[in-house]
Amino acid sequence: MSEKLVDARDTYCPGPLMELITHMKKAEVGDVLELLSTDEGTVNDVPEWVDKIGHEMVSSEEADGVWHLKIRKMK
Amino acid sequence: MRILIVGGGTGGTIVANNLARRLSKEIRTRKARITMLSASDQHMYQPGLLYLAFGQMTPDELYRDQASLLESSIIFHVDPVEEYKIEEKYVVTKSGKRHNYDVLVIATGSRIAPAQIPGMTEGADTFYTEESAIKLFKKLREFEGGTIAIVVGVPHKCPIAPVELVFSLNDYFKKRGIRDKVHIKYHYPIGRIHTIENVATWAKPEFDRMGIEYETLFNVEEVDAENNVVKSLEGTETAYDLLIAIPPHCGMEEIEANNLGEDGWIPTDRHSLLMDGRDDVYVVGDTTNLPVSKTGSAAHFEAEVIAENIASVIKMGTPVRDYDGKVYCFIETGHDSATYAMFDYKNPPDLTNPSKPMHWFKMAYNQMYWTSVRGLL
Structure with missing residues (x-):
């Protein structure tokens, strides 16, 4: 992992x-990807997809205009 | 100064021609030499494949002899590279010949990878090769009614193609007078019908007007070619009579085999277009791992930056330009109208209303491409 x-x-x-x-x-299943985005829409788009697929949202934070979203692959 | 360009597609050809003009004096006085190595003696205009799939172009219109597109000072060999010795600054070709360089430009492009999706090769049609586009056109001509499903693999070349395909299908069957017998169902990987928000916002009411059914958050996982069913990673499925896939893409095999980049995409600086960790290797077009569209347009704008910087480094010891992420995409909105999207790293695309003149401009560009790739436009 x-x-x-x-x-x-x-x-x-x-x-x-x-x-x-x-x-x-x-x-691989269990890996965590950290996505960096400057698009505010990402905050909604990514959790929607993650939820539908069944992966896990680990965290979602914004710092200096950059969103950091951590997602764990579950399947 | 030995400049070696690997790949004779849009990006490689524009870099070569642009550089040959900028360095004409240096080439004449033997202070610089430009060599291109390509896998083919032909150059394909890839956007023409969508027209081929609808009987609007013939295969011969897609090709020119690569040598005829190059400045005469460029040394050109049809001999693809198999080994990259980046540390030692040379490559080895299929014929076994070694080419040393001072500056390397890698422009090998991408390829479709339908085998990544079980059943896609057997069960789906596409239009990303000459052979598959002709096969698809023959099927469309024989299609008398039923469900046409469109699925989109990730990542894929020409992100606007899925939407253009829908508009073309609508117009094609309208002209044949059987649109009411054809159910078109479009599937897209994310939660709207196109990744560019403005395109999605504009296209949604257009899809509604044309009677296109759409399912978002559909990442194709498997094609059951025996039962004509396509299944998604998200757990849904669609039955079809004809399945058209935008296949997932990957970079070229030799890039991955030489450990230059996962899946054949080379890690590249988004502004300098230098391969990460190198100051003597540039990467252009689809071959980069940049988060920009894999299109001829991106390759074109990147190629101009690379050529200008290689020339300025030779002439004054420093690069002069950064790539700003610029991309310009025509969007065919049927067989007689078009619009476009232009954007860069900082500015989102702002769509204008589709019009006939923009479609005519696209038709003209299909011919002007040959001037563009010569580095003249």
């Missing part, structure tokens, strides 16, 4: 959630 950073700051296309999905495909 490992932690990996996904830097999706300042991206509109493909966008933070698409970046997260791409990296999640390669992650």
Whole structure:
């Protein structure tokens, strides 16, 4: 199990959630991905997807205009 | 100064031609040399594949001889690279030839990877290769009614393609007079119908107007080709008569085999476009791991920055420009209208209303591309 950073700051296309999905495909169950985003919509988009898939939202924090979302892969 | 460009797609070709002009004096006086190594003697205009899938272009219109697109001072070999010796500053090609360099530009692009999804190769059609686009067109011509499902793999090249496909399908079946017999169901990986919020906001009422059914938060997990059912990671499924997939993509095999980047995407600085940890290796277009669209447009704007910086480093010892994330995408909104999206790292896309003139401009650009890739536009 490992932690990996996904830097999706300042991206509109493909966008933070698409970046997260791409990296999640390669992650192992139990891995935690930390997504960095400057898009405020990420705060709603990511938990919605995480909840639907059944992964785990570990944390969601904002610092200096950057959202840090930690997600654990569960399946 | 030996400049080696690996890959003869949009990005590699624009870097080569732009540099050849900037360094014409240095090349003439043998102070600089530009060599391109490519896997093919042909250059494909990839956006043309969507037109091919709807019978609006023929395959020959998609290609030019690569050599005919290059400045005459560029040394060109059809001999793909198999080994990258980044520390030792040389590559080895398929024919076994060694090429030393002072500056390397990697522009090898991406490829479709439908095999990542069980059943997708057998059960889904696509239009990301010449062969598959022709096969899809033949199926569309024979289609007399039923459900066409569209699914989208991640990551994928040309993020606007799924939406363009829907508009094209709607117009195609309208023209055939059987639109009422065709049910189009669109599936998208995130919680709206396109990743760019403005595009999603604009396209949703358009989809409603055209009678397109859509399901969001649908990440294709498996295609049951025997029973014509596509299943999502989220636990839902759709039965189809014809399944069209935007397949997931990955970088080229030799990039991963040489440990240059996971899945064939090379870690790249988002502004300098240098490979992480190197000051002598640039990466352009789909080959980067940057969080920007994998499109010819991004490759074009990146290529201009790389060429200008390589030339300025040679002439004055320092790069002069940063890539700002610029991307410009045409959006075909049917067979007779279009709009566009332009954005960069700091500015989100702002859509204008679709219009016929923008569609005509796109039609013109399909020809102007050959001027653009020569580095003249």
